């Protein structure tokens with residue numbers, strides 16, 4: 001097949017095709033259609049030269065039937081349909097090696113970005129999807145009427161297991177629902193996994209007794225896959241409800257393995273996306289929307305999707321688009337968007353104004369940098385959420401909530417948009 005054989009602008013995708021939206025910037029001297037054709041070829045059955053097997057007749061007809069079809073080219077936006085037979089349902093690494101593999105290295109493109117993937121029902125149903133989803137998580141924590149809250153102790157790494165658990169006691173006592181490990185805290189010699197798990201869950205139980213509120217702990221099990229399975233087993237044995245996994249650095253195959261393990265163990269998965277920005281920012285790579293689409297199929301319950309107004313880059317349009325997808329009806333449970341990164345109580349009203357309240361609001365420095373300590377910081381977060389939910393001006397509300405007043409004194413606030 002010649003490259004341009006992969007272009008068929010009359011083609012209408014079949015119900016069981018996977019449709020990918022690419023943004024294609026051709027290299028100098030290459031037309032957009034030629035570049036698009038090469039993307040279609042290299043991501044499905046072709047290469048740089050015709051081979052006998054692709055000659056018309058016999059095998060060639062079969063190969064042609066399963067080849068990718070470039071069916072829409074509008075400006076730099078290119079839509080490509082991939083027949084189901086190209087893929088192994090249930091095998092995410094193989095699917096991504098096709099639609100997000102060699103093509104990014106082709107000299108024929110100056111830049112290339114996979115913006116969005118529409119998976120057909122046959123592919124969607126070959127994956128587990130989320131075990132709990134938003135509804136299941138809200139039920140687990142018995143929180144229906146407000147945003148969920150989480151906090152990650154800071155410094156990120158360096159506290160001993162006992163010191164970490166003590167900070168957990170403070171933030172849980174201050175009203176935060178979820179204590180969270182940082183993405184690079186796993187099992188260092190000064191804070192071993194099992195020791196931190198035991199001591200933190202002991203504090204969780206203590207706070208639940210004292211407050212009557214449900215609390216949980218997002219312990220980071222990120223490691224080699226066999227070790228993650230052992231750690232997840234430990235979490236279940238000790239009565240934890242969640243594991244946290246750095247889904248990009250562990251890889252999609254490992255995440256699939258852990259989704260299977262968590263099904264049997266009854267554990268929810270909190271997905272941290274550290275390393276995503278190596279390929280999701282700017283014009284070359286794979287969008288965070290596609291990361292979210294893939295993560296939902298494999299089956300995470302919560303995933304970081306950005307804040308728009310915090311310390312890490314993400315446009316309003318992008319974050320809203322991802323969060324809308326995570327809640328959309330695709331035959332799988334929904335996924336809780338996590339807003340995190342550079343947030344403090346003074347930003348909460350604007351955050352909720354932009355993203356709505358059906359999110360998890362995570363504060364690390366915005367709690368542990370509070371002038372009166374972590375428990376006061378946690379109280380200030382809950383007070384800011386209460387103020388925003390009851391539509392009372394934050395400064396007004398802070399007049400009889402001293403922890404919030406101290407946070408506003410220190411960091412100020414932004415007016416809701």
Ligand code: CAP
Pocket residue numbers: 152154156182183272273274304305306307311312338339340341342343362363364365366
């Ligand atoms: C936030 C955080 C999270 C980032 C991840 C950090 O801490 O713990 O890992 O939010 O980024 O290490 O920066 P702060 P994203 O609350 O102190 O900023 O949520 O964009 O994936």
Ligand code: MG
Pocket residue numbers: 152156182183184
């Ligand atoms: Mg972190």
